[in-house]
Amino acid sequence: MITRLLLALKKWALPILVLYALALTIGSLAHIGDIPSLGSSFDDKIYHVIAYFFFTVLVYNSYKKRKVAYAILISAICVIIYGIVIEVLQQVLTSYRTLDIYDAFANALGVVFAALIIRFKNKLKLK
Structure with missing residues (x-):
């Protein structure tokens, strides 16, 4: 079952990535209500870590499917740049969001x- 799920994810890597990127962009720039509390003073940062973790995995899967060299590095750079651009856009395009360097971190x-x-994971597969 897990193998079928992984194959489906590879087949649909690009559409899933596009939908996730669109949702992340809208969620980052739209005026949304309160997010569910995790019970800490830095809930927002936890959500950022989780969202960009999954975004990186999706970008990597899309690059890997196309057999791009240095897929991990390229994915990481692209997603970090995307995150910085989103933070800048929050400051420039919205009146209800601000650029937060800690969000970028x-x-x-x-x-x-x-x-x-x-x-x-890749090193374990090589052995």
Whole structure:
């Protein structure tokens, strides 16, 4: 069952990535209500880490499907740049969101976690 799920994810890598990117962009720029509380003072940063972790995995899967060299590095760079652009757009395009450097750091942390896990998983497969 897991194998079929992984094959389906590879087949649909690009459409899933596009939908996720669209949802992430809208969620980042739209005026949304309160997000569910996780019970900490930095819930927002946890959500950023999780969102960008999954975004990195999706970008990596899309690149890997196309056999792009250095897919992990390219994915990480693209997603970090995307996160920075979104933070700038929040400041420029909205009156209800602001550029937050800590959000950008949380985004990058999610990217790094995803890249490390992907790298570790790939090393295990090689052996």
